Amino acid sequence: MNQTNNFYLCSGLYLKAYKMAKKPKIETNRSTEEKIKEAARRVFTQKGYAATRTRDIAEESGINLALLNYYFRSKEKLFDIIMLETLQGFISGIKVMLNDESTSLEKKIEAIANKYIDLITAQPDLPLFILSELRANPDRLPANMGLKDFLVKSCIVKQIREASKDPGVNPLHFIMNIISLTVFPFVGRPIFQNLANLKKSDFDLLMEQRRKLIPKWVKAMLK
Amino acid sequence: MNQTNNFYLCSGLYLKAYKMAKKPKIETNRSTEEKIKEAARRVFTQKGYAATRTRDIAEESGINLALLNYYFRSKEKLFDIIMLETLQGFISGIKVMLNDESTSLEKKIEAIANKYIDLITAQPDLPLFILSELRANPDRLPANMGLKDFLVKSCIVKQIREASKDPGVNPLHFIMNIISLTVFPFVGRPIFQNLANLKKSDFDLLMEQRRKLIPKWVKAMLK
DNA sequence: GTCTATAACCTGATAGAC
DNA sequence: GTCTATCAGGTTATAGAC
Numbered sequence: 001m002n003q004t005n006n007f008y009l010c011s012g013l014y015l016k017a018y019k020m021a022k023k024p025k026i027e028t029n030r031s032t033e034e035k036i037k038e039a040a041r042r043v044f045t046q047k048g049y050a051a052t053r054t055r056d057i058a059e060e061s062g063i064n065l066a067l068l069n070y071y072f073r074s075k076e077k078l079f080d081i082i083m084l085e086t087l088q089g090f091i092s093g094i095k096v097m098l099n100d101e102s103t104s105l106e107k108k109i110e111a112i113a114n115k116y117i118d119l120i121t122a123q124p125d126l127p128l129f130i131l132s133e134l135r136a137n138p139d140r141l142p143a144n145m146g147l148k149d150f151l152v153k154s155c156i157v158k159q160i161r162e163a164s165k166d167p168g169v170n171p172l173h174f175i176m177n178i179i180s181l182t183v184f185p186f187v188g189r190p191i192f193q194n195l196a197n198l199k200k201s202d203f204d205l206l207m208e209q210r211r212k213l214i215p216k217w218v219k220a221m222l223k
Numbered sequence: 224m225n226q227t228n229n230f231y232l233c234s235g236l237y238l239k240a241y242k243m244a245k246k247p248k249i250e251t252n253r254s255t256e257e258k259i260k261e262a263a264r265r266v267f268t269q270k271g272y273a274a275t276r277t278r279d280i281a282e283e284s285g286i287n288l289a290l291l292n293y294y295f296r297s298k299e300k301l302f303d304i305i306m307l308e309t310l311q312g313f314i315s316g317i318k319v320m321l322n323d324e325s326t327s328l329e330k331k332i333e334a335i336a337n338k339y340i341d342l343i344t345a346q347p348d349l350p351l352f353i354l355s356e357l358r359a360n361p362d363r364l365p366a367n368m369g370l371k372d373f374l375v376k377s378c379i380v381k382q383i384r385e386a387s388k389d390p391g392v393n394p395l396h397f398i399m400n401i402i403s404l405t406v407f408p409f410v411g412r413p414i415f416q417n418l419a420n421l422k423k424s425d426f427d428l429l430m431e432q433r434r435k436l437i438p439k440w441v442k443a444m445l446k
Numbered sequence: 447g448t449c450t451a452t453a454a455c456c457t458g459a460t461a462g463a464c
Numbered sequence: 465g466t467c468t469a470t471c472a473g474g475t476t477a478t479a480g481a482c
Contacts (some may be wrong), residue, residue: 029465051359052272054458056352068457070467112473125358132355132415135348136274151418170429171429172419180407184398187410190357196395206393213396220443256449277476287449292477294447 033071035061038084045129049079049136066214083133090119090130091145098156105159113182115210120186121204127183152174161221174218181214231290256294258284268352272302272359306356313342313353314368321379328382332438336405340434343347343409344427350406397441404437416436 039061043052054075058065072078097103097111120126151157153174160171183194184206193203262284266275277298281288295301320326320334343349374380374395384396408415408430416426 029277032465041451047359048271048273048355050271052457064447066460066468067466093339126365128351128358128390131351131410131413132271135351136270137412141459147418149420152420169436170432172415173429173433175418176408176411176415176429177404177440179411180403181326181400182411184407187407188356188399188402190361192395194401195370195398196371206396206399209393210396213392217400217444221440223443224466276474278474287478289450290448296477298476 024136029071032061032063032067036063036068036071036078037082040078040192041086044079044082045086045123048129048132060115086126086130087145090126095147095150098151098154101155105156105163106215106219108156108159109178109218110211113214116179116182117207119209120183124186124189127187131187145219153206160222165223174222177221178218181217182210190192241263251348255284255286255290258289258355259294259301260305263301264309267305268309268346268348270360271352271355280288305432309349310368313372314351318370321374321377324378327332328379328386328441329438331379331382332401333434333439335401336434336437339402339405347409347412350410354410362421388446397445400444401437401441405433407435408433 032059032086036057039059043056045061047056052075054068055065056066057078068075068078073082093111097108100108103111156175157171160174161167164171164174189203192198193200196205259280263280266279266283270279275298277291278288280301281291291298291301295304306410316338317335320331320338323331326334379398380394384390387394387397412426415421416423421429
């Protein structure tokens with residue numbers, strides 16, 4: 001028995017050494033690690049942390065359950081990685097956009113609407129996933145992203161202050177309005193689609209129209 | 224063994240008959256049934272179906288775990304009852320409001336904003352709960368509520384058509400806008416509050432302001 | 447109706463062969 | 465690195481005493 005173990009162990013090491021000689025950077029695992037992460041992204045964003053079973057992720061990625069723990073140690077650690085990357089994808093770019101001194105307010109609004117309509121059309125479950133999991137564990141946000149206190153002194157708030165007819169209205173209202181008008185229709189999609197008896201293509205068309213409409217609406221609100 | 228079973232069965236029936244003679248309507252259970260439902264409402268809306276354990280509900284309602292199954296047979300059956308009631312609370316009233324021929328469009332918008340700001344201020348977890356669980360099981364909505372196809376021929380859509388400067392814009396956009404502007408700030412609360420470094424009282428004040436602002440904004444969008 | 451105890455099942459994680 | 469088998473712990477639901 002021990003002899004058998006020894007034999008396979010040695011053969012395994014020999015194989016590994018051989019591969020490493022061929023390819024200095026071990027690429028065999030990179031691929032499966034990425035496969036697991038992609039599957040985890042899909043399943044977690046669709047079902048949420050609690051409803052997701054590690055078995056679902058394993059099955060979805062076509063690998064074995066044990067491998068998941070081999071690469072990521074635990075369900076929670078894997079989730080944290082996915083969550084962090086998702087949040088970064090959601091926030092990255094937007095911060096520089098909002099602080100860009102060279103673009104007008106209207107262009108900024110258009111850019112925000114376009115970015116999020118693109119992002120959420122590609123991954124419809126994203127906003128509800130982030131919002132739900134953030135509520136379940138509100139501490140996850142602040143540590144990671146450096147957005148605390150960022151908005152108050154941002155360029156866009158300055159531009160809103162200048163554009164707003166009524167200085168008594170907090171500029172944050174308009175930030176909330178832009179995000180609400182862009183994101184919420186996707187979040188409430190099951191209700192809206194049912195409410196107005198829309199096909200998928202009808203709904204998608206409406207969302208496309210909003211790329212142009214939202215900047216126009218926000219402009220009107222400011223007056 | 225059979226004899227023992229028989230004995231308890233008979234004794235149980237006798238007891239029940241006795242109680243019914245004393246009190247025509249059995250009130251002993253009504254109270255605990257309601258206690259369980261209230262606890263279930265709290266826990267389900269806060270943690271969602273998957274993350275909720277029946278033990279949490281039992282503990283929260285101060286009763287025994289077995290009683291939950293005695294009254295509601297299963298976690299899922301209890302959940303369905305809670306979900307149905309929650310949806311009805313969210314939709315009831317609004318349908319008649321939207322079809323009221325005697326109120327102006329602006330008054331309708333004000334009424335919607337007020338109703339939902341009241342409702343969600345009292346139960347902040349409600350919208351995310353509904354939206355999340357609806358996504359997890361989209362079939363839950365259509366069967367229950369009679370809102371399929373309701374909107375298209377509603378009074379408010381007619382009023383929006385009249386008020387809108389641009390007849391090319393689907394009235395549904397404005398319905399989505401009203402709901403988005405009202406509900407989404409609450410849903411995105413953890414992000415917005417963090418983004419602008421707001422205290423709870425600051426945020427609540429902003430939401431109060433929106434009661435008046437939203438009707439004004441929507442009016443401006445229509446022009 | 448309400449409780450305690452437990453059955454039956456499921457899920458995350460690991461041990462160990464290969 | 466990857467698999468199979470299995471453990472340990474937790475969860476829903478029920479049986480049975482009172």
